[in-house]
Amino acid sequence: MIEVYDLHKSFGKLEVLKGITTRIDRGEVVVIIGASGSGKSTFLRCLNLLEVPQKGEVIIDGVNITGRNVNINLIRQDVGMVFQQFNLFPHKKVLDNITLALLKVKKINKKKSRELALELLHKVGLSDKADAYPRHLSGGQQQRVAIARALAMRPKVMLFDEPTSALDPEMIKEVLNVMKQLAAEGMTMVVVSHEMGFAREAADRVIFLDDGVIIEEGPPEQIYNNPRAQRTKDFLRQIL
Amino acid sequence: MTFPDYSVVFNNWPFLMRGLQVTLSVSAIAVVMGFFIGSAVGLLRLSRVKPLKLIAGAYVEFIRGTPLLVQLAILYFGLPSIGIDLSAFAAAVIGLSVNSGAYVGEIVRAGIQSVDKGQMEAARSLGMNGHMAMIFVILPQAFRRIIPPLVNEFIILIKDSSLLSTIAITELMRAGQHIRARTYADFQIYTAIAVLYFIVTFTLSNVLGVLERRLQVSD
Numbered sequence: 001m002i003e004v005y006d007l008h009k010s011f012g013k014l015e016v017l018k019g020i021t022t023r024i025d026r027g028e029v030v031v032i033i034g035a036s037g038s039g040k041s042t043f044l045r046c047l048n049l050l051e052v053p054q055k056g057e058v059i060i061d062g063v064n065i066t067g068r069n070v071n072i073n074l075i076r077q078d079v080g081m082v083f084q085q086f087n088l089f090p091h092k093k094v095l096d097n098i099t100l101a102l103l104k105v106k107k108i109n110k111k112k113s114r115e116l117a118l119e120l121l122h123k124v125g126l127s128d129k130a131d132a133y134p135r136h137l138s139g140g141q142q143q144r145v146a147i148a149r150a151l152a153m154r155p156k157v158m159l160f161d162e163p164t165s166a167l168d169p170e171m172i173k174e175v176l177n178v179m180k181q182l183a184a185e186g187m188t189m190v191v192v193s194h195e196m197g198f199a200r201e202a203a204d205r206v207i208f209l210d211d212g213v214i215i216e217e218g219p220p221e222q223i224y225n226n227p228r229a230q231r232t233k234d235f236l237r238q239i240l
Numbered sequence: 241m242t243f244p245d246y247s248v249v250f251n252n253w254p255f256l257m258r259g260l261q262v263t264l265s266v267s268a269i270a271v272v273m274g275f276f277i278g279s280a281v282g283l284l285r286l287s288r289v290k291p292l293k294l295i296a297g298a299y300v301e302f303i304r305g306t307p308l309l310v311q312l313a314i315l316y317f318g319l320p321s322i323g324i325d326l327s328a329f330a331a332a333v334i335g336l337s338v339n340s341g342a343y344v345g346e347i348v349r350a351g352i353q354s355v356d357k358g359q360m361e362a363a364r365s366l367g368m369n370g371h372m373a374m375i376f377v378i379l380p381q382a383f384r385r386i387i388p389p390l391v392n393e394f395i396i397l398i399k400d401s402s403l404l405s406t407i408a409i410t411e412l413m414r415a416g417q418h419i420r421a422r423t424y425a426d427f428q429i430y431t432a433i434a435v436l437y438f439i440v441t442f443t444l445s446n447v448l449g450v451l452e453r454r455l456q457v458s459d
Contacts, residue, residue, distance in 0.1 A: 073369050076365055
């Protein structure tokens with residue numbers, strides 16, 4: 001589904017990704033952990049070219065998105081993204097947040113867009129909020145709308161960039177539940193998150209990133225219970 | 241001190257009103273043109289095309305860095321000496337619009353930049369191209385924020401239009417100067433003019449204030 005070869009990304013002189021190679025299979029749920037500044041968000045953002053890597057390849061569903069003559073807008077429709085800060089459109093109602101790209105990008109008619117949006121709102125448990133503005137929603141609700149908005153494009157992969165880090169503790173669960181449901185339905189997911197409960201329950205694999213390289217990857221039980229690398233052990237000791 | 245006799249103002253009321261009319265029409269045209277120029281300039285300043293960005297930047301810097309009075313003089317007195325004849329009205333409208341455009345350009349640029357960059361990322365991540373994201377996501381949010389500074393700029397423009405009195409436009413200020421030349425009633429005429437300007441700008445700021453609040457309700 002996603003293949004990444006020797007990915008390098010620098011911001012000015014600061015080299016954030018120093019050669020990442022990995023592959024993510026269809027239906028796989030991968031959780032990426034690592035200290036702040038380890039490059040995990042940058043890695044995720046390279047997967048839909050919100051950051052353009054200087055070197056290396058990202059191949060999604062057979063298409064080399066880092067190649068020339070790639071219509072990135074077309075590819076991004078297949079790669080949904082959920083942000084730490086939700087990034088809902090504050091000037092649009094919840095329903096219109098979801099239908100905007102359906103109408104403008106996919107050119108789906110109003111009625112069908114609306115039906116799909118309502119269906120997805122139902123899925124994330126927010127049917128009653130269709131006509132509310134984002135600012136009237138709690139953080140957890142906003143993030144669930146953001147998930148519905150991304151799902152509306154019928155993506156093949158969903159990227160989550162610390163989806164619960166900006167949430168109050170009591171709202172984390174409702175967002176994780178939606179994500180677990182997605183994982184159970186077979187969605188391919190790449191999740192940057194330190195939520196170990198989610199990783200243990202839903203992830204097929206955990207990748208530990210440090211200083212721009214993959215230190216260790218494996219099933220959640222192995223990474224959390226028997227980390228091999230010293231750096232993984234040190235990191236886990238700090239977050240536990 | 242003597243109490244001023246304002247009958248001189250009322251005796252010349254129709255003439256003042258004709259001046260006010262000119263002030264209003266020139267200002268209205270310049271506000272609209274200034275807004276379009278400014279919107280274009282604001283967007284160009286954020287453009288990735290370097291030459292466009294530089295030209296827009298130079299325009300803003302030059303206009304902001306020179307007095308409107310001098311700009312008007314160049315247009316109306318300067319250009320004819322190199323063979324370009326503008327009517328006083330054309331010089332007035334061009335001068336005010338081009339001047340206002342530079343300030344509006346800065347307002348628009350700042351408004352767009354004030355929208356959180358996560359908004360652009362969210363729009364792009366849904367497959368919108370840059371233009372779509374700008375039109376449907378960024379600009380609507382920027383527009384709400386630029387209304388207050390824009391109203392401020394419109395008010396400044398109306399007041400600045402009094403400088404058109406120097407290039408043979410009989411707008412409110414110059415109409416007053418004509419009356420003053422005949423009557424020597426400086427105090428009455430200039431205070432009357434000040435009140436008229438104030439009525440216009442105060443009305444404008446209140447009308448647009450209502451619009452601003454309406455827009456905020458749905459945000």
